Amino acid sequence: MQNSIILVGLMGAGKSTIGRQLARKLNLTFYDSDKVIEERTGVSIPTIFEVEGEAGFREREEQVIADLTTLPNILLATGGGSILRETNRQRIKEAGCVIYLKASADQLFQRIKQDRSRPLMQTENPLQTLRNLLKAREPYYLEVADLVVPTGKQKVNVILREIHTKLKQLQDVAHANSPS
Numbered sequence: 683m684q685n686s687i688i689l690v691g692l693m694g695a696g697k698s699t700i701g702r703q704l705a706r707k708l709n710l711t712f713y714d715s716d717k718v719i720e721e722r723t724g725v726s727i728p729t730i731f732e733v734e735g736e737a738g739f740r741e742r743e744e745q746v747i748a749d750l751t752t753l754p755n756i757l758l759a760t761g762g763g764s765i766l767r768e769t770n771r772q773r774i775k776e777a778g779c780v781i782y783l784k785a786s787a788d789q790l791f792q793r794i795k796q797d798r799s800r801p802l803m804q805t806e807n808p809l810q811t812l813r814n815l816l817k818a819r820e821p822y823y824l825e826v827a828d829l830v831v832p833t834g835k836q837k838v839n840v841i842l843r844e845i846h847t848k849l850k851q852l853q854d855v856a857h858a859n860s861p862s
């Protein structure tokens with residue numbers, strides 16, 4: 683569905699926080715793929731990782747992304763690793779305007795270091811883990827993105843305004859290029 687907005691980015695980039703508020707502002711229905719996975723299974727993401735491993739989680743994530751990307755007029759906050767699968771990237775790109783919320787590993791670490799709900803961060807050196815994940819995944823975030831918005835330093839309100847302005851500019855360009 684071409685009229686949806688999809689947020690991608692690493693853990694802590696603000697996909698869930700920004701997504702919920704942006705959806706309200708743009709009158710889109712908000713979905714968070716991580717939350718949908720938890721609702722469908724009835725257990726938390728750490729429990730899914732514990733029982734089924736990351737591979738099991740990724741299978742569930744692919745199914746949820748496939749289902750949600752068929753819905754019209756939604757704002758989808760995706761899980762940080764959803765772009766790892768080519769099928770997900772394809773579906774995400776086809777669903778609408780993709781926004782990469784970008785921040786450095788150090789900025790992300792400051793935000794999520796106290797939170798134990800992210801299984802991939804339960805390592806001896808979570809900052810280094812984040813650096814490695816960012817290096818491995820950024821090419822995919824950039825591959826799918828129509829817009830890149832820095833979120834590491836700005837407050838949520840400022841980020842929301844910036845996204846709004848950039849979306850308007852994209853719309854204006856699309857109108858200017860469409861045959862009248």
Ligand SMILES: Nc1ncnc2c1ncn2[C@@H]1O[C@H](COP(=O)(O)OP(=O)(O)OP(=O)(O)O)[C@@H](O)[C@H]1O
Pocket residue numbers: 691692693694695696697698699700716759760761762793794800833835836837838841
């Ligand atoms: N612009 C911001 N400035 C300061 N703190 C922020 C900002 N955006 C989000 N946060 C905080 O950072 C934490 C992570 O944000 P959030 O859960 O929205 O990230 P996420 O991208 O959805 O992560 P995940 O991929 O793990 O679901 C939250 O505690 C949130 O309040």
Ligand SMILES: O=C(O)C1=C[C@@H](O)[C@@H](O)[C@H](O)C1
Pocket residue numbers: 692693716727760761762763764799800801802
């Ligand atoms: O970056 C990741 O791979 C993940 C991010 C979270 O949104 C969850 O989807 C899960 O914790 C895995």
Ligand SMILES: [Mg+2]
Pocket residue numbers: 697698699714716759760
């Ligand atoms: Mg989230």
